[in-house]
Amino acid sequence: MAPKQAPKEPEFAxxxxxxxxxxxxxxxxxxxxxEEIRKLNATIMSKxxxxSTKTEAPIPAQTSKK
Structure with missing residues (x-):
């Protein structure tokens, strides 16, 4: 009888x-x-x-919750 071999790690581990x-x-x-895009967009819009920039509030950056 052949000895048992340990299972191989899958190649795609x-x-x-x-x-x-x-x-x-x-x-x-x-x-x-x-964030850089938001800053550039705000600069372009203000120019x-x-x-309009005096009355509109800036768009807040979205943060992820963990």
């Missing part, structure tokens, strides 16, 4: 901690980009219509 860390980095970078 996923390191969830690594994937989670990479996703968190991507999310953080994306949030920074959107196009200076009177």
């Amino acid at each position: 996923i390191d969830y901690r690594k994937c989670t860390a990479e996703l968190e980095e991507e999310i953080s970078a994306t949030k920074k980009v959107f 196009l219509n200076p009177e």
Whole structure:
């Protein structure tokens, strides 16, 4: 009889901690980009219509809840 072999790790095994860390980095970078877009948009709008910025409140940045 052949000796029993230990089960092999699947070749597609996923390191969830690594994937989670990479996703968190991507999310953080994306949030920074959107914040820059909001700032640029506010600058453009203030130059196009200076009177409207005095009466309109700025759009608050969205934050995620954990």
